[in-house]
Amino acid sequence: MKQDKTMKAVVTMEQGGLDKLVYQDVAIPELSDGEVLIKVLAAGVNNTEINTRMGWYSGDVNTSTNDMADQGDFNALKDGGWSKETPFPLIQGTDCCGIVVDTANDIHKNLIDQRVIVRSCMRTSGFYDFDNIWMASDFDGAFAEYVKVPASEVFPVQSQWNDEQLASIPCAYGTAENMLHRANVKESDTVLVMGASGGVGSAAVQLVKRRGATVFAVASKANHASVQTLGADKILDRNDNLIKALGENSVDVVIDNVAGENFGLQLTILKRGGRLATSGAIAGPVVNIDLRKLYLKDITLIGTTAWDEPVFPNLVQYIEKNEIKPLVAKTFPLKQIAQAQTEFLQKNHFGKFVLIP
Template identity: 60%
Template sequence: MPDTQPPSQTMFAIVTTGNGGYDKLEPRQVPIPAPEPGEVLIRVLAAGVNNTEINTRLGWYSATVTGGTDTTADSQETKAEQKSDGGWNAATPFPLIQGTDCCGRVAAVGTDTDAGLIGQRVIVRACMRPNGFDSMECVWMASDFDGAFAQYVKVPAQEVFAVDCDWSDAELATIPCAYGTAETMMERTGVTAHDRVLITGASGGVGSAALQLAKRRGAHVTAIVGASKVDQVRALGANAVIERGNDPVHTLGENAADVVIDNVAGPGFAQMLKLLRRGGRYASSGAIAGPIVELDMRDMYLKDITLFGSTAWDEAVFPNLVSYIEAGEIRPLVAKILPLSEIATAQKEFLQKTHFGNFVLIPPQIDR
């Protein structure tokens, strides 16, 4: 069994100090957290980059923000403004170590915790349901408590999942947030082999995950992406592709989809309901083009459309993902790997949306 015990009492971490620009991402030496009863300490091997870390730093979840992530990033870089409602659950508890996606190895356990976990390579279920899965209340690693942009992170033991596969650490780190979110939308909308599914932003982390997961269920998938990524989403299994900027209603016709998975929103939202057939299902877990949309209520109620919001992950989601990985039914999409110290560079490139898949950060190696 490899020696994973902490070599010292401090660790390297990127600490987000408040709402604002990249200057809020501070490299620091901080104490290594000690696992309490029922918790495990994980040595972080790789941590993925997601919209949610950027949005939390920007305070994008505040009701005062009406623009997309890119325009909000531009304004916050020059004018930092603390937001009392900028996090998922009201104010973000700054200073905070972000990092929602974690692949790591269990280094230590608290009392009343299975010591057999030590040494196992795991991924972390970042969305945690403290009141059980009958309640939609949730807390998130890296939004409500310290996350994986560090050499170590501690989490409840029931939130770690060992995965038996030959994937690299970086590949496993692409899974939790994007695929957990996408699989939840698959579950809630009940995607089956009989469905025609439309996915916006299909080249991003959640979009590309949703494409794979919908195809795994046998659905017919139409993907909306930029012109430079058409070949890549076709290779990933899309049955049809619409270039971003083209009118999807004109291309497909009204009532062409059973399910829409839409993390783009913004000005294109109204078209999504036109595309849905009667009894269709719409799901969203984001709004990168802007959170304020135009909704014609007649499209919703006259067509008996069901709208699904998706933040809290359902109970079956993470066990499902582990089984898909181990069965070789999905594959990781690593766009770029960078050292954790280059987080600002990673986030800047991430916001350019020229990549396909996920960015991954690697913390400094542990001295032995």
């Protein structure tokens, strides 16, 4: 492949505020055995990139993403990575839609010129082991003109969706589908989705309905009309008393990416033998639960980060069969990432923000 030696990228120089995001020239990645080079066409914006930049994953943090962003003091945190120290300086960008332009091995030449999305959660020791690494948290990601990834994590997609729409899928929909897979959501279930207007929540509403289950969605009133278009059977305001609105022992499954002070109430809402799957804590990671409700009701509490093997191939099939729809709120040039993350934290949008290199 003939190409320039440098590319434009946003490099997160170190843990901190928006000033740590630097748009600059960097070397185009050199491929190692088993890798492919992707020309990035579009890259989605997620909470996790903001959290990683700020150091929110540190055990010292007990507040919400937004509260931490407002306080702006990030320097005292030492262990802000997911499970190990974040390798700053780092090119972030967890969601990638792009075209494969080069491969390290001839066996992968069939991928060249194919439009692909990247499975950003990678099970490094196989799917029987929960060890995992994430693009843009553990190694350089898609906030750049090019990114290199293992060929095993690249999935061609045959779809009429545009690049921005495909880039809205991997992190949010992968996380949501993984929760539904682990919680074994089936057609007969009633499912409560918390934070239904966010990226993971809105994906979960669609994916629950795709499975034929009944979905109750919790979202701010300003987003009720938008959530309704996703097929929610009942929509509640995030300030509602959920126990009064739904009743005790009323749902089979809770899908939660929010946490915060109301997390413990979900044990009351769940039926005996219910399942609660959680994958995030943007409203605050430290919660109160009554353990008696957990064990006396035989509730299964499921933490999910590592994506199981069927999850990403399932998503590709859903896209190609038009069984889900993308939700793109706004696009930005890559160099305007600070503006995109600022607007993202204001939570006035419905759908994903996407950056264009």
